[in-house]
Amino acid sequence: MLVLTRRPGESIVVGENIVVTVIEIKGGQVRIGIDAPREVDVYREEIYEQVRQENLAAIANADEIRKAVQAQRRSNEEEEDDGDYAE
Numbered sequence: 001m002l003v004l005t006r007r008p009g010e011s012i013v014v015g016e017n018i019v020v021t022v023i024e025i026k027g028g029q030v031r032i033g034i035d036a037p038r039e040v041d042v043y044r045e046e047i048y049e050q051v052r053q054e055n056l057a058a059i060a061n062a063d064e065i066r067k068a069v070q071a072q073r074r075s076n077e078e079e080e081d082d083g084d085y086a087e
Contacts, residue, residue, distance in 0.1 A: 018036040
């Protein structure tokens with residue numbers, strides 16, 4: 001991890017087009033401004049982690065649904081095959 005010291009009004013540049021500026025230091029908080037292209041997503045870490053966890057849960061749920069649908073299709077196909085031999 002790179003650790004830098006900055007004062008209010010000073011910035012750091014990330015890549016070629018992201019600028020992070022210290023706006024204000026008050027008590028135990030630091031206000032920062034981030035200037036980045038619109039196509040770059042910027043999240044607070046706790047929000048990013050919450051969204052990531054929800055996405056993982058949705059993927060797991062989708063996998064469960066897909067497996068259930070495939071099992072149902074196989075079951076239906078087996079029933080159709082059994083019907084063909086009954087004639």
